[in-house]
Amino acid sequence: MIWRHVASNFLTLALVLMVAAAIAVAWGKRQFSGPGPSATAQCVQVAQGASLNAVSNRLAEQGAISSAYIFRAGVDYQGRAGQLKFGSYMVPPGASMEDIADAITAGGPSTCGTEVIFRVGVRANSVVLRDINPETGAYEERVKYDPAKEEAPEAILAAEQQPDARLRIAVAEGVTSWQIVEGLKEADFMAGEVGEVPAEGSLAPDTYEVKPGADRAALLAEMGTRQAAILAAEWEARPFGLPYASPEEALIMASIVEKETGIPDERETVASVFVNRLEEGMRLQTDPTVIYGVTGGQGILDRGLRQSELNRATPYNTYQIDGLPPTPIANPGKAAIHAALNPAETEFVFFVADGSGGHAFARTLEEHNANVARWREIEASQPATQPENGG
Incomplete structure (x- = not known):
C-alpha cells in the first residue's frame, strides 16, 4: 500500500510538473511572439562576432525586450543562435522578440545607427555625421564640414573608428569623373591610389557603403560596373x-x-x-x-x-x-x-x-x-x- 501511495504521489507530481512546464512554455512563446515593451522605435545593434548572450543582454538593457533569457531560449529553439548578422537594424515600436530575432538573423544593409557620409557634390564636397532619432525613425545631422577647407571634427573622427558605424560615399548626379576621383582622395577612411581618371560618364552616381580602409580604385570599378549595367538595360x-x-x-x-x-x-x-x-x-x-x-x-x-x-x-x-x-x-x-x-x-x-x-x-x-x-x-x-x- 505504501509503495502504491508513493507511486500515486509521484505520478501526480509528474503530471503537475508537466502541466506547469506546458504552461511555462506556452507563456514563454506568448512573451517571445507578443508585443515588446518599447514604446518607441529602437536601433538594435549586433557587434562583429557578438554572442547571442551578449546581444540579448544588451537588448534587455536598452528596453527592447522584456527578458534576455526568454529571447535566448526562443532564438535557440528556432535554431538561429548561430545566425546573428553584424549590423544596426531599426525595429518599430512594440516589436516582439520574434520580430527582433528576424531582423538580426536575416541581415542585409544596416538601417540605423551612426553613419558618416562623404558627399561628392557638383559645387563642393562635404562630410556629414548623422544619427538615427528613435522617436521619429529619421536620421538627424549632428556635424558637417567641408574637407577641402576644414579639419575633420573630433566627433567625426571618433565615429569613423566605431566598429558599428556605417561609412558611405554619396555621389551626386552630374558630377564629373575628375570630381569623383578628387573627392575620394579626400575621404580619409578610404585607402589606395587611383591611376587614370575613369572615362567621363562611366561612373554611376549613387550611395555606396564601404568598410574602413576600402580601396578607392575598387570602389571606382564598382561604380563603373553599376553604370554599365544601367546603360545596357536602358x-x-x-x-x-x-x-x-x-x-x-x-x-x-x-x-x-x-x-x-x-x-x-x-x-x-x-x-x-x-x-x-x-x-x-x-x-x-x-x-x-x-x-x-x-x-x-x-x-x-x-x-x-x-x-x-x-x-x-x-x-x-x-x-x-x-x-x-x-x-x-x-x-x-x-x-x-x-x-x-x-x-x-x-x-x-x-x-x-x-x-x-x-x-x-x-x-x-x-x-x-x-x-x-x-x-x-x-x-x-x-x-x-x-x-x-x-x-
Whole structure:
C-alpha cells in the first residue's frame, strides 16, 4: 500500500510538473511572439562576432525586450543562435522578440545607427555625421564640414573608428569623373591610389557603403560596373527610332539632360528638345557642353560664359559643331539615362528658364523669344540671378 501511495504521489507530481512546464512554455512563446515593451522605435545593434548572450543582454538593457533569457531560449529553439548578422537594424515600436530575432538573423544593409557620409557634390564636397532619432525613425545631422577647407571634427573622427558605424560615399548626379576621383582622395577612411581618371560618364552616381580602409580604385570599378549595367538595360529597352548610333551616344545625351535640369518631371521633355534638334539637323546649342570644353570637367565655372568662348570652335561647343560632343560632360544618374532613351513626344525645340527653377518650352522661335523676354523681366527683378540654361 505504501509503495502504491508513493507511486500515486509521484505520478501526480509528474503530471503537475508537466502541466506547469506546458504552461511555462506556452507563456514563454506568448512573451517571445507578443508585443515588446518599447514604446518607441529602437536601433538594435549586433557587434562583429557578438554572442547571442551578449546581444540579448544588451537588448534587455536598452528596453527592447522584456527578458534576455526568454529571447535566448526562443532564438535557440528556432535554431538561429548561430545566425546573428553584424549590423544596426531599426525595429518599430512594440516589436516582439520574434520580430527582433528576424531582423538580426536575416541581415542585409544596416538601417540605423551612426553613419558618416562623404558627399561628392557638383559645387563642393562635404562630410556629414548623422544619427538615427528613435522617436521619429529619421536620421538627424549632428556635424558637417567641408574637407577641402576644414579639419575633420573630433566627433567625426571618433565615429569613423566605431566598429558599428556605417561609412558611405554619396555621389551626386552630374558630377564629373575628375570630381569623383578628387573627392575620394579626400575621404580619409578610404585607402589606395587611383591611376587614370575613369572615362567621363562611366561612373554611376549613387550611395555606396564601404568598410574602413576600402580601396578607392575598387570602389571606382564598382561604380563603373553599376553604370554599365544601367546603360545596357536602358539601351536594351529603348523604343525604336531614336537618333543614337550607340549606347555611348545615348550616355552623352543623358549627361546633357542631367546638366540642363534638376527637375525630375522635366527630364523627358528636355531630352525631347535635343532629340528633336538632332532629327531636324539643328545644333544643340547648350551651355553645359561649352562649359565642359572650358573646364575639362575639372571643377566648375563660377561665372557666365564669355562671348569669345561661345564663338570659339571646340569639340564641346555645340553652338559651333553639329550633333553631339565627343564624350559625356558629366556622370548622369539612372533617371537621366532613362530620359535620354525615353524622351517625351513633343514638338519643342527651344527652352529657357521660367523663374521657378524649371523651364518654359517652345515649338517656334517666336514662342521662344516671348519666353526669353518674360525670363529677362523676371531676371531683372531679382537681386540674384539664376543660371539661364536652355537653348
